[in-house]
Structures are given as C-alpha cells and as structure tokens.
Amino acid sequence: xxxxxxxxxxxxxxxxxxxxxxxxxxxxxxxxxxxxxxxxxxxxxxxxxxxxxxxxxxxxxxxxxxxxxxxxxxxxxxxxxxxxxxxxxxxxxxxxxxxxxxxxxxxxxxxxxxxxxxxxxxxxxxxxxxxxxxxxxxxxxxxxxxxxxxxxxxxxxxxxxxxxxxxxxxxxxxxxxxxxxxxxxxxxxxxxxxxxxxxxxxxxxxxxxxxxxxxxxxxxxxxxxxxxxxxxxxxxxxxxxxxxxxxxxxxxxxxxxxxxxxxxxxxxxxxxxxxxxxxxxxxxxxxxxxxxxxxxxxxxxxxxxxxxxxxxxxxxxxxxxxxxxxxxxxxxxxxxxxxxxxxxxxxxxxxxxxxxxxxxxxxxxxxxxxxxxxxx
Amino acid sequence: xxxxxxxxxxxxxxxxxxxxxxxxxxxxxxxxxxxxxxxxxxxxxxxxxxxxxxxxxxxxxxxxxxxxxxxxxxxxxxxxxxxxxxxxxxxxxxxxxxxxxxxxxxxxxxxxxxxxxxxxxxxxxxxxxxxxxxxxxxxxxxxxxxxxxxxxxxxxxxxxxxxxxxxxxxxxxxxxxxxxxxxxxxxxxxxxxxxxxxxxxxxxxxxxxxxxxxxxxxxxxxxxxxxxxxxxxxxxxxxxxxxxxxxxxxxxxxxxxxxxxxxxxxxxxxxxxxxxxxxxxxxxxxxxxxxxxxxxxxxxxxxxxxxxxxxxxxxxxxxxxxxxxxxxxxxxxxxxxxxxxxxxxxxxx
Numbered sequence: 001x002x003x004x005x006x007x008x009x010x011x012x013x014x015x016x017x018x019x020x021x022x023x024x025x026x027x028x029x030x031x032x033x034x035x036x037x038x039x040x041x042x043x044x045x046x047x048x049x050x051x052x053x054x055x056x057x058x059x060x061x062x063x064x065x066x067x068x069x070x071x072x073x074x075x076x077x078x079x080x081x082x083x084x085x086x087x088x089x090x091x092x093x094x095x096x097x098x099x100x101x102x103x104x105x106x107x108x109x110x111x112x113x114x115x116x117x118x119x120x121x122x123x124x125x126x127x128x129x130x131x132x133x134x135x136x137x138x139x140x141x142x143x144x145x146x147x148x149x150x151x152x153x154x155x156x157x158x159x160x161x162x163x164x165x166x167x168x169x170x171x172x173x174x175x176x177x178x179x180x181x182x183x184x185x186x187x188x189x190x191x192x193x194x195x196x197x198x199x200x201x202x203x204x205x206x207x208x209x210x211x212x213x214x215x216x217x218x219x220x221x222x223x224x225x226x227x228x229x230x231x232x233x234x235x236x237x238x239x240x241x242x243x244x245x246x247x248x249x250x251x252x253x254x255x256x257x258x259x260x261x262x263x264x265x266x267x268x269x270x271x272x273x274x275x276x277x278x279x280x281x282x283x284x285x286x287x288x289x290x291x292x293x294x295x296x297x298x299x300x301x302x303x304x305x306x307x308x309x310x311x312x313x314x315x316x317x318x319x320x321x322x323x324x325x326x327x328x329x330x331x332x333x334x335x336x337x338x339x340x341x342x343x344x345x346x347x348x349x350x351x352x353x354x355x356x357x358x359x360x361x362x363x364x365x366x367x368x369x370x371x372x373x374x375x376x
Numbered sequence: 377x378x379x380x381x382x383x384x385x386x387x388x389x390x391x392x393x394x395x396x397x398x399x400x401x402x403x404x405x406x407x408x409x410x411x412x413x414x415x416x417x418x419x420x421x422x423x424x425x426x427x428x429x430x431x432x433x434x435x436x437x438x439x440x441x442x443x444x445x446x447x448x449x450x451x452x453x454x455x456x457x458x459x460x461x462x463x464x465x466x467x468x469x470x471x472x473x474x475x476x477x478x479x480x481x482x483x484x485x486x487x488x489x490x491x492x493x494x495x496x497x498x499x500x501x502x503x504x505x506x507x508x509x510x511x512x513x514x515x516x517x518x519x520x521x522x523x524x525x526x527x528x529x530x531x532x533x534x535x536x537x538x539x540x541x542x543x544x545x546x547x548x549x550x551x552x553x554x555x556x557x558x559x560x561x562x563x564x565x566x567x568x569x570x571x572x573x574x575x576x577x578x579x580x581x582x583x584x585x586x587x588x589x590x591x592x593x594x595x596x597x598x599x600x601x602x603x604x605x606x607x608x609x610x611x612x613x614x615x616x617x618x619x620x621x622x623x624x625x626x627x628x629x630x631x632x633x634x635x636x637x638x639x640x641x642x643x644x645x646x647x648x649x650x651x652x653x654x655x656x657x658x659x660x661x662x663x664x665x666x667x668x669x670x671x672x673x674x675x676x677x678x679x680x681x682x683x684x685x686x687x688x689x690x691x692x693x694x695x696x697x698x699x700x701x702x703x704x705x706x707x708x709x710x711x712x713x714x715x716x717x718x719x720x721x722x723x724x725x
Contacts, residue, residue, distance in 0.1 A: 134676060138674060138675035141675070234656070237674070237688065241695075242696040243696055
C-alpha cells in the first residue's frame with residue numbers, strides 16, 4: 001500500500017434537521033472539506049458515501065449535487081460504522097493506486113421521519129439502550145463499577161462538547177456527575193445523559209495520495225496509516241439473535257490488528273475517538289483498546305485519566321475530545337467522519353497519533369490510525 | 377341445503393366493533409393477535425352469531441310477544457376472516473334451531489324457543505347499574521352490522537343481541553375487565569337471552585342491573601378452563617323483562633414450547649437460532665436440537681416498562697430474552713415460561 005493522506009475535512013453541526021435537508025447538508029459538508037483540502041470536486045476521481053439510514057438519499061444522487069463529472073461513486077453501509085467504512089474504502093482505493101483523490105461523505109438525514117432505533121429493532125434487535133444497559137449491569141456485578149463511573153465518562157464528554165461548535169449537545173454550564181445521574185432513567189443504570197441523542201448531519205473528508213496532497217498544498221494533510229474491519233468471531237456465550245453488536249472483545253481484536261499492522265502501540269496514541277453511544281462502552285474501550293488492564297479503567301478514570309491533560313499527566317490518551325457520540329451526537333453515517341474531522345484537528349494542533357473506533361450493528365468493529373504527516 | 381352467508385371481512389369487524397362497542401384488539405390488530413398466540417384475525421363470535429340470528433328471522437322465525445322465550449347462541453370455534461360460512465336452519469312455530477358452519481366445522485349453534493317460565497332475578501359480585509334507553513340510531517347501526525332483515529323505526533323490535541351495546545351506558549363497560557380474565561386467553565362461550573313481554577323495542581327504556589356470576593371450572597383438552605357469566609337484568613315498570621347472559625371462557629395458558637437450536641455434532645456446541653452450517657467456516661452441517669429450558673442470568677435491565685435479560689442456558693447458549701416483571705439477580709437460575717400475551721419469557725426457577 002502506498003501512503004494515504006487526509007487532505008481536508010469539513011462538517012455541519014450535528015442536531016435535528018427536517019426531512020428534505022439531506023442535499024443541502026451534503027453540499028455544505030463536502031464544500032467545506034474540499035475547501036479545507038484546497039481542491040475542487042472536478043479534481044477527484046472517486047466519491048464514497050457512507051450512510052446508515054435507508055431513507056437517506058444515496059450517494060449516487062448526492063454526488064450530482066457537487067458536479068456531474070463521471071467519477072466513480074461507491075456506497076458504504078455499516079450502520080453506525082458507515083462513516084469509517086466509507087473511509088476504509090477510500091483508503092483501499094487510494095492505497096492500491098486505483099484512485100488519486102476521493103471525497104468521502106458521511107451523511108444521514110432521512111427524506112421522511114423514521115427513527116433509526118425503530119429500524120434497528122425491526123431487524124430483530126433489542127432496543128439499543130437495553131443491550132448496553134446489560135453490558136453495564138454485568139460490569140457493575142463483576143467489577144464493582146458504579147453508576148458514578150458511567151456518569152463521569154458522560155460528564156467528561158459533555159464538557160468536551162462545550163468547546164465543539166459542531167456538537168449536538170452543548171451545555172451552557174459545566175456538566176457535573178450529579179447532573180448526569182439525575183437525568184431521566186432510560187434503561188437502568190443508563191440515564192438519558194449517558195446515551196447518545198442520535199440526530200442528523202453530514203461530515204466529509206478528502207482522502208488522497210501523497211502526490212495529490214503535495215500538488216494541492218499539503219500543509220494540513222495528515223496520514224491515514226491503517227484501517228481494520230473486524231466482524232464477529234464466535235466464542236462461547238455469543239448472542240446470535242437480537243444483540244445489535246457482538247461481544248465487547250471484538251474491539252480488543254480490532255485494536256490489536258491495528259497495532260500489529262502499524263507497529264504502533266497504545267503508548268504511541270495521543271487521542272482516541274470511540275463509539276461511546278452509551279457511557280458504559282467508553283469504559284470498556286479504555287481496556288479493550290489497550291490503554292488499561294482489565295479492571296483498571298474505573299480507577300484511572302477516577303484519577304482524571306482519559307480527560308483533558310490525560311496525555312501529559314498519565315501518558316494516556318484523551319478520549320472523545322469532540323464530545324463523543326454522547327454529546328457530539330450520532331447521526332449514523334457522518335459519525336465516523338466527525339471522528340476523522342476531530343482527529344485531523346488534533347493532529348494539526350500538535351498531536352502525533354490519533355485512533356478512531358466505531359461499531360456497526362450486525363456487527364463490525366472498525367479501527368483506524370491517523371498520524372501527523374512526516375516532516376510537518 | 378345450507379344457505380351461504382359469505383365470509384366475515386375486516387370491514388365487517390370494524391363495523392361491528394363500532395356498533396357493538398366490542399373493541400378487543402385481538403379481532404383487528406394483527407400484532408396484538410399474533411402476540412396472543414393466534415395465527416390471524418378472527419371475528420367476534422357475536423358478529424357472525426348476530427348474522428345467524430338475522431338469517432333465521434329472515435327465514436321466518438319470530439320473537440314471540442305472547443309467551444316468554446329464550447335465545448341461546450353457543451360458540452364452538454373461532455371464525456377466521458375470509459372463511460366462507462354456511463347456515464343450516466330449521467324454523468318452527470315453537471322452536472327454531474340453526475347451525476353455522478365454516479370450513480366443515482361447526483362454529484355457532486342457535487336455539488330459539490318458547491319457554492314456560494319468565495326470567496328470574498339472580499345475584500353475583502361487582503354489581504353495577506345504569507338506565508338503558510333503546511335508541512333508534514344505535515339500533516340501526518347495530519342492525520346493519522348484523523345484517524338484520526328489514527328497516528328499523530320507532531317501536532320496531534331490535535335484534536336480540538343488540539343488548540351488547542349496554543357497554544355504551546354501563547359505568548365499567550368492558551366485559552373482560554369485569555370478569556377479570558386475561559384478555560388474550562378469553563373467549564365468548566355462550567350468549568343467552570331470556571325474555572318476557574315481547575322483544576325489546578326501539579323507544580323502550582330499561583333499568584339495568586349487571587353482575588358477575590359464580591366462576592366454574594371445566595377440564596378441556598388443553599387443560600383446565602375457567603368459566604364465568606356476566607349477567608345483565610333489564611327491568612321496566614312491568615318488572616324483569618330480560619336476562620342477558622354472556623359466558624366467558626378463560627382458556628388454559630399455552631405451555632411454552634422449548635426453543636429449537638442447532639448442534640454441531642463434532643464440537644457439541646449448541647447455537648440459537650437454528651443455523652445450517654458450523655460457525656468455524658468449515659461448512660459442516662449442523663443438526664436441529666431442542667434447547668435447554670433453564671439457565672443462569674448473565675445480565676438484565678428494563679426498558680420502556682419491560683424487563684430484558686441474557687440467560688446462559690445449561691447447554692451453553694446465551695439467549696437474549698424478555699424476563700418476567702419484577703426484580704432480577706445476576707447469577708441466579710431462570711426457567712422458560714409463557715407470558716400472559718403468549719410470548720416466551722424467563723422467570724426465576
């Protein structure tokens with residue numbers, strides 16, 4: 001594989017958008033990414049669209065809003081992981097030499113109202129909050145985790161979102177653990193402030209070769225080192241029916257594969273974006289992605305690890321620095337692209353290595369490693 | 377030769393639900409019907425029962441004015457929507473009998489006869505009262521729903537089963553609430569109407585006393601059935617005119633069927649749901665296998681009023697399932713059971 005770069009990113013704020021807004025969102029996010037990359041739609045040879053909701057207009061229609069240029073159009077669908085799945089296709093396309101420059105768009109904004117949760121349940125799954133509440137209750141039982149630990153994860157992400165103009169939930173005041181614990185109970189022990197608000201939105205990135213990046217003023221380019229997609233592997237206790245996503249260990253394997261492919265390890269990673277649709281997940285991912293031993297996450301979190309200053313104080317990465325899915329929002333397709341957008345922002349700001357992680361119903365875990373470009 | 381009455385369609389059910397006040401969703405809501413363990417929508421018994429009454433009246437049966445009389449409708453089986461119905465009747469001056477059949481099965485038996493004694497007052501629990509005016513508008517709508525022959529006007533006799541609309545006036549109108557049976561397992565077994573002083577007519581006004589009779593138990597093929605009568609007595613200034621009795625049957629709970637999964641003959645591992653091939657990608661065929669019905673609760677929660685859990689069955693399958701309501705404990709033993717709506721759930725073993 002040759003080097004693959006992310007030359008520019010852009011997005012619209014996540015939140016509620018009315019049916020019929022998809023084309024505008026697609027154009028706004030794409031133009032913002034192309035402008036950040038310093039190139040035009042006419043310069044691209046492929047367009048990959050990641051979306052999860054079946055009523056979101058498909059990429060082949062959205063591409064025409066940006067130009068009618070005959071470029072390759074690909075679709076990526078992996079539920080919540082659709083955005084990172086689209087990045088994966090672009091990475092394969094550019095890395096293999098098939099394409100020079102690819103616009104990756106993550107978008108979800110259905111043309112008529114239908115909740116994504118209903119669609120997930122229509123596939124025979126339990127409501128998502130119920131599944132992750134069961135992850136939580138088992139951990140409470142095994143590890144002595146308390147609802148305060150879950151609230152601490154959520155409060156951290158809510159407070160990161162206060163500085164992110166694109167976040168769906170931006171609190172006027174700092175969010176406390178008590179405030180999170182006191183919000184409406186959804187599926188015990190998960191309260192509404194520990195759960196993602198879903199929503200709509202769009203986010204985009206320009207993925208290209210190093211040569212293309214050099215031609216278009218590569219100052220802001222970051223390197224997309226590797227992308228790994230992991231589907232479920234059977235082990236005893238595997239739930240086949242109704243579980244939305246496979247066992248937590250999928251994420252452990254997806255991270256290990258990423259480290260092996262890149263020669264990087266957890267100690268190299270400065271900043272991490274994860275599928276924190278529910279606060280219990282992020283607590284698991286501290287361990288599963290290799291940043292804490294099994295059973296150590298709660299203790300580290302209690303000391304302030306994984307939040308602001310974590311890298312400097314503990315040598316551990318900051319997690320969900322744009323507010324995560326809990327406060328940043330989780331429209332589906334664009335969620336992974338918002339992670340990439342945030343990772344690029346962090347790398348341009350001086351961080352060296354960023355990791356993105358998403359789960360998609362069905363299920364897959366996708367991990368990607370991004371690095372500051374050499375010499376920048 | 378039997379007479380063809382046609383089939384009950386959803387439009388007939390909707391019309392009868394509105395006209396009679398019988399809004400049990402088991403007859404028109406496919407999801408509720410499925411959850412109650414049925415294979416499809418079926419008519420209210422009193423709907424095609426009413427058709428049968430109208431049919432014998434059209435064939436010449438009369439509702440006597442000079443002597444007490446009684447009408448009994450016995451319900452033998454449910455009538456799925458779309459099933460063609462036939463009536464065979466024998467109309468006589470003192471007694472009329474008829475049978476409604478569909479798909480070769482007896483569905484309703486009718487017996488209309490002059491009797492010697494007028495109705496007598498009885499007693500039971502949970503008495504409620506109302507005044508019941510026999511209105512032309514509601515009677516017309518009901519008559520249409522049961523295909524009553526001939527037009528209705530002031531003073532016309534109403535269809536005998538019109539008394540179903542008492543629910544419009546009673547303080548607690550829902551008969552299944554009144555008898556305290558589980559709606560999903562309750563069927564109407566029999567309706568009997570015992571009348572003196574001539575048929576009920578448009579324009580009459582009655583004082584009604586309604587009560588729940590004693591509960592009986594009967595052994596059926598599927599287990600123990602419970603039967604209870606809901607009785608309404610209609611009086612006017614001549615005294616007790618009508619005793620209107622509906623017998624409800626609570627069917628036995630359906631025994632939950634063990635779930636079927638697949639076993640890998642080589643590894644002994646068991647999977648749910650059924651799958652054709654081994655999980656290791658070697659394409660070994662699996663064999664069907666009944667799952668264990670007990671296991672240990674791995675985790676649980678509640679969401680939107682329902683409890684959900686993951687149960688580690690004794691054969692190694694982790695099942696994600698509904699749990700019975702209440703508090704649950706990780707690590708304790710649970711057993712497959714049937715929820716009242718006919719679904720499966722797990723409860724403390």
